Amino acid sequence: MRGELTTLVEESRDILRAIPDRRLHPSGWQRVSDLLEALSDALERGDWGAFRRSLGLLEDLVVAWRSPRDLPEETDAPEPVLERRAVLQDRLAGLGRPGEESSGTPDGR
Numbered sequence: 001m002r003g004e005l006t007t008l009v010e011e012s013r014d015i016l017r018a019i020p021d022r023r024l025h026p027s028g029w030q031r032v033s034d035l036l037e038a039l040s041d042a043l044e045r046g047d048w049g050a051f052r053r054s055l056g057l058l059e060d061l062v063v064a065w066r067s068p069r070d071l072p073e074e075t076d077a078p079e080p081v082l083e084r085r086a087v088l089q090d091r092l093a094g095l096g097r098p099g100e101e102s103s104g105t106p107d108g109r
Helices: 002-020 028-046 048-062 079-093
Strands: none
Touching: 002 048, 002 079, 028 048, 028 079
């Protein structure tokens, strides 16, 4: 179970890092914003099934490359999307650290 959580957190980090690299229509950015909110809500509830589903939908929009990347010099991502992304990255950074308990399991059980 712990390994599944670690994998999910790593996938989440890759996808969140990919957000600023995308070029989307404003409606696409609204969808990204909605999915970031859904991820945050699922993380708050410890609902790993909902987290995994929302993450999959987000990945369909932003297509993450599986390697570390820096923030590009230019992005058309709106500031609220970048702020939500940063908050989720900070919250995910705390998962899986020794001594920290997480609620629920990554497979939604």
